[in-house]
Amino acid sequence: MSVSVQTEDFDIGAEMAALTHGRTDIGAVVSFTGLVRDMGGGRPITAMELEHYPGMTERALSAIVAEAEARWPLQGVRVIHRFGPLAPGAQIVLVLTASPHRQAAFEAAEFIMDYLKTRAPFWKKETGADGGAWVDAREEDDAAEARWAR
Amino acid sequence: MSVSVQTEDFDIGAEMAALTHGRTDIGAVVSFTGLVRDMGGGRPITAMELEHYPGMTERALSAIVAEAEARWPLQGVRVIHRFGPLAPGAQIVLVLTASPHRQAAFEAAEFIMDYLKTRAPFWKKETGADGGAWVDAREEDDAAEARWAR
Amino acid sequence: MQVLYFAWVRERIGIPREEVETSAKTVMDLIEELRAREERYAAAFADLRALKVAVDQDVTDFDADITGAREIAFFPPMTGG
Amino acid sequence: MQVLYFAWVRERIGIPREEVETSAKTVMDLIEELRAREERYAAAFADLRALKVAVDQDVTDFDADITGAREIAFFPPMTGG
16 A cells, blocks of 8 residues: 555665565656644644544545556656644654656655645644744645646 | 765755755755656657766866856855656656745756756767667757846 | 534634535535524635635635535645645 | 867777867867868867867857967767766
8 A cells, every 4th residue: 555644754775675676667756745843824833733534534545545546657656744732843744656758757856745725624824923823725635636627 | 165066866865955954044045956867868768878078077067157156145055956867767867955035045046957958068869779879959948048048 | 414624714713624514516515504503604614716626625616516525625825835 | 289089989989088279260160170171070079969068167159269268168968867
């Protein structure tokens, strides 16, 4: 299974090695790593809590990966998304895509991130000096998903 | 200096850590890794030799990175390109881009790779059972570069 | 059926999930039943434009049929990644 | 000035670089001088559409002025990455 939803941190070097180990047919690997920023909605953030919907999360991520595999010639895909409490600077999400061609690897990674943002059931709550606040969905994320419509 | 031209292999985990260490303002890191494929021009490849133009290579890569930094809000960029003999499966090139926003990190990494392909003085010679052959430049690479014109 | 609440929907209603006995045909019927229960439900379901629903873990519309469904979840738009 | 050759240009001419005494005003003048020298140069410069030139490490056109240039390099289109 190429999808993991976990509290533990991840190691991009180890994930990259696992994806490419023993293979000589891969030409391009693209990665996306999302990190907790120390600013949210214009105010300083001291902590973040990531809530998710166990069961549906794995289903939604697997469906997104399957859709990417149907659209691009991919030789490997890995998605890791963390949940629970995360400090500023912490890694949140990793997407890795492998393909013979760089354009396919880039597009598939962007597609997976755009769909993940709007379709995977995660919710961020940011804590600052003035308390906690749920992060609002961004219109740009809907627009980013919409460009893949066909 | 964020650009290296070297014979030694590289470690994406270490490069990623160096780029993000001690920072809490980065929201997204995108990487591209190019690998030697076991097929080239439809025939099996047993080895590759990467020739470059010392001096101009570093200049060209630095100019490409500077252009990317002028176009997108980047918090860090790292480019490593190897030269010399490389076996199938070996890593050739690494591009890392860090930004507050994922779209900027993705676009900058694609831009750097597209420009690198057509502007950085590297030449690949692939060796198969029937001898060595210089890799031809691909029209798709010119088209990929052209989409960033403005 | 099991009804699940996430993020601020969970916080407003005060519980993450509950078993609901209902003869509601659609998601909207179920929402009307819940709204009529108590103020905290009415508050959670005040603005449906801010809400999404999943029936058996698939996101769907408020007029979706829920006959035979095992699990209905209410939550705001996703903000992961 | 130093004249450098890379990839198959280097292989056809047989050397990676050489010092050339010339009064050529443009890259094209220099190419004509080199072509006239020996068959291996004529072969390397047979099809200019397959060649690129850099003057002092900047890619430029064949009609570029090379007065005062220190380093002229000839090579096929790049294929790195």
